[in-house]
Amino acid sequence: MNLRVLSEQNFLTFTREHEWGVDIDQTECLADGTQVEIWDSGVIVFTPANPGPLDLILSCAVHGDETAPIEICDELIEQLRQGYLQSGNRVMFLIANPAAINIGKRFVDENMNRLFSGAHSEGEGLVNKERVRAQKLEQYVARFYEQAPAGKRQRLHYDMHTAIRDSQHEKFAVYPFTHGAPYKKHQLQLLGAMGVNTVLLHEGPTTTFSYFSVRNFAADAFTLELGKVRPFGHNDMHKFAAVKEVLQKLICNQELKLGNFEPSDFHIYQVLRSINRTQQDFELNFPDDVANFTEFAVGYELARDGDKTYPVQTQGESIIFPNAKVALGQRALITVVEVDADQIELV
Ligand SMILES: O=C(O)CCC(=O)N[C@@H](CCC(=O)O)C(=O)O
């Protein structure tokens, strides 16, 4: 099949028309010498004639109802394809779950962001299309980083999301488990430049997309929570201006004036507990509209899972990502506590 994406055709539209992937391997050259490769629906790679030092992956729609990051990637992709933006670094855009976009839901059969690092093939194996897609996305990440020019490369992956609930910190990032490697001031400064000055430090391996890139390719990778879940057309895109500006500068290999690192510029949270739902009889003991980062008093019962209860154990313990409707065995809540940036190892 010699399917092609015409230059005047919107790539997100093409991707949604081929929601579970398509057999395509299209390469075009833009006027400035940038090579544009389409490896699949939702997978487009820009390689400038003289690539800078950064191999950048921007992923969105791992959850199909998180539309603001999709709108950001759609705009950047078309700016690049139409020549309004000139890439200076290699960049791959991944629109991860087009089928979930098409039904306006977080996922179709299974939460894709619990399927990476090989989780897609565990248990029953590749039993649904989200698992197959997650495996393919892993292969595209490998192909992108492995095809980089020789020499020392900077690998960066922003997996962009929005949160189901309000947050006391509107934008925040998840710093995946580093297996003891120090955290990086420069990465925190890049996040800060995007308006993301709150960072959660995961304390263990996960099956998320960002952790996959950390663990398998030593990338600087982050889950970015850039706002709240909203339908297409209901995002106030002014709130994402700083995000877009930083991404454009990274794509174009333009200098970012980050200034000096000031620990006090950041709210750093350590993940204390990840509470899973194991029973049908599971409930959270606070209203649905409670915002992320809400703090509860020591002893307050946060959740009940069958006959197991989860009282707050630590002074300052706050909740993140509460979701009582997750599948059995999946994460229903994270609890965190703020730590002083001086308490963590930073390089
Ligand atoms: O708002 C929520 O409950 C979930 C928002 C979201 O999708 N968050 C990611 C975080 C991934 C990570 O921990 O790095 C997720 O739950 O997959």
Ligand SMILES: [Zn+2]
């Ligand atoms: Zn998400």
